[in-house]
Amino acid sequence: MVIGSGAGGGTVAQELAPLVRDGVRVLVLEKGPRFADDDFTGRELEMADALYQDGGAFLTRDGTMTLAFASAYGGSTVVYTGTSLTAPARVIRAWDVPGIDHADLQARSAKYTEQNNVHLLDETLINDNNRLFVVGGRNAGYYVEQFPVNVKGCRGSSLCNLGCPNQAKQGTNRVQLPRAERAGVEVVTRAEVQRITSDRTLDVRVSERSPGAKGAPSEWAPGDYRVQAHIVVVAGGAIGTTSLLLRSALPAPRSLGHGFTCHPALILVAEHPGPITNDVGHPKSYFVDHAESERFVLETCMYFPFVTAKSLTGFGATHSEIMRAFPRLQMILLLACDHATPDNRIAVDRAGRPVVHYRVTPQTVDGLVRGTRAAARIFFAAGARRVHAPADPPLIEASDAGRLDERITARHFRPGSLAVSAAHLMGGCGMGRGAADSVTDSWGVVHGLPWLRVADASLFPDSLEINPYLTIMALADRVAEAVRRDVAALLG
Amino acid sequence: MFARLRVAVRFPLMTPAHAVLCAIATTVVPEATGLDATQWDEVERIIARAIAARAPGLRRSLALYLALLEWLPLLRYGRRFSKLDAERRTRWLARLQDAPVLLVRRGFWGVRTLILMGYYGRPDAAAAIGYRAAARGWEARR
Ligand SMILES: Cc1cc2nc3c(=O)[nH]c(=O)nc-3n(C[C@H](O)[C@H](O)[C@H](O)COP(=O)(O)OP(=O)(O)OC[C@H]3O[C@@H](n4cnc5c(N)ncnc54)[C@H](O)[C@@H]3O)c2cc1C
Ligand code: SF4
Secondary structure, three states, rough: OOHHHHHHHHHHHHHHHHHHOOOOOEEEEEEOOOHHHHHOOOHHHHHHHHHHHHHHHEEEOOOEEEEEEEEOOOOHOOOOOEEEOOHHHHHHHHHHOOOOOHHHHHHHHHHHHHHOOOOOHHHHHHOOOHHHHHHHHHOOOOOOOOEEEEOOOOOOOOOOOHHHOOOOEEOOOOOHHHHHHEEEEEEOOOOOEEEEEEOOOEEEEOOOOOOOOOOOOOOOOOOEEEEEEEEEOOOOOOHHHHHHHHHHOOOOOOOOOOEOHHHHHHHEEEEEOOOOOOOOOOOOEEEEHHHHHHHHEEOOOOOOOOHHHHHHHOHHHHHHHHHHHHHEEOOOEEOOOOOOOOOOOEEEEEOOOOEEEEEOOHHHHHHHHHHHHHHHHHHHHHHEEEEEOOOOOEEEEEEHHHHHHHOOOOOHOOOOOOEEOOOOOOOOOOOOOOOOOOOEOOOOOOOOOOEEEEEOHOOOOOOOOOOOHHHHHHHHHHHHHHHHHHHHHHHH | OOOHHHHHHHOHHOHHHHHHHHHHHHOOOOHHHHOOOOHHHHHHHHHHHHHHHOOHHHHHHHHHHHHHHHHHHHHHHHOOHHOOOOOHHHHHHHHHHHOOHHHHHHHHHHHHHHHHHHHHHOOOHHHOOOOOOOOOHHHHHH
């Protein structure tokens, strides 16, 4: 039984498919619906409501940050941008998980790089928003790298985060899940696992498709089911998996829920004197990686009107003026590289719903401040006339480009004063040595429960400091290998 | 106008939600003053939907926050928020935005987000600011 069908679950489904030939039934239970190609309209609120948990704005406990994760056949790979990077060796070394080796993860990542058609986009497909990042970055002295992306037939709609309307993005919904289904794996959508019990029974609720809603009805009739499993692989994402295990009455290790990290992010915007191509073309082609030295990564990005509006600080005439300059806006996404702390964790409320406790540490704020200054330097070096950033006032004119360290300081980054969001949700069921320090071993086996495995971003013992999906697939590939190895014993 | 909001946000202290939200909306997005009744209706529908999707506890906090936002200016300016002129409204909201207490800042952030969603979440508003993303991508531009 596989729970969830995103980067982790989709990979496991594909890798367990050969077992079907041996007479093993492999079932994937996915809470979200299966969308048809024409469901992806690119309309901002309509798609955000259909694809994301809480419309993409799941609030942390203290309400100062929103988390974006999808619920669909394909999980968050339906909404990701498809930038495909392998884990940095230094991060894997720092994780210090016995059995996890960088070379092994790299080899497994290479397999999915190939499967997902990962490549560098041709220069003719790069828009001004991305080109200006390269020009500005190089002029300002930064080392700018191009993102490999996993697209096939990208038409440059720039709508990746609302689901690709051209079937170009090679998420698990396009690659691994269809392959698994062709090989006989059953995928049941709109099927939420509510609890797992020690006797390996799953309580599953299959929901009805409400009238007018997007997506196909479930493959099963709506209602409550009790499903008996032999092996359970949980891949509901950092929040989905951790909250499911927390609300299930299982003898799970005490660190369950701990080690949550998320690369808190800010969208930064600058205005150019003339129109640029920004809302056409693949949105994310370049990045600057200062994770190791300054705790931030800058990436090109392009967002939709409401997300852009809420990401700007302030309100009133100045805010409106920037919004009206939309065709002249350049955007950069700043990701801070946070680290696991004892306080930042996933819990559940009395009803079993996930509650995420998260506070930015002074180190993370420092990463945000340094990253904002770097982004402002890049904007100005690319010819922007003004930059909108957390500052007072938030508009920084080109004449102030030499005073960025004075204008952008930690006091402007108070929680509750700016739109911090995160889409790289990691941890909660971290891998490690034993039950005292972790939830699973390096093969995703939950300590003390050999039939229960985890195969998604919740396995990360600390943040990855770079876009995570390929590493999730690499880890899920290991988990599937271990299941294939152990299947006879566990079914026996 | 704002009929749905009365259902979505139950207002304590007998204040009509629509008047307050309308006053906040036109302060946060000054162009909102130019919306016609149909467009306001669309703004209202979006906000009401977003509020209805949230947990009851959050909806109660929002209602309380809006009530305080409306009535507290009485102590400072002698009038409630929806009766203030545009300049004072802006000043009051700026105070909330920069308040030393997290709860106050966070509440303002939430209200502001709802207003921006209601305004910029409309395809009309997206087109008006020049946003043109389309499934056909480059083909639609060349
Ligand atoms: C907007 C956005 C852009 C991104 N861009 C990139 C990028 O460019 N590059 C990159 O590397 N990463 C990117 N990411 C991150 C990446 O998509 C995620 O890290 C990755 O998909 C997480 O994989 P996962 O398997 O842990 O969870 P998910 O992919 O989120 O899948 C979890 C699935 O499990 C289901 N589920 C949860 N609980 C249950 C339950 N109880 N029962 C049944 N089903 C359940 C959910 O509905 C969901 O479909 C992006 C993320 C977002 C949101
Ligand atoms: S930019 Fe390319 S990959 Fe992204 S949504 Fe458009 S066509 Fe799909």
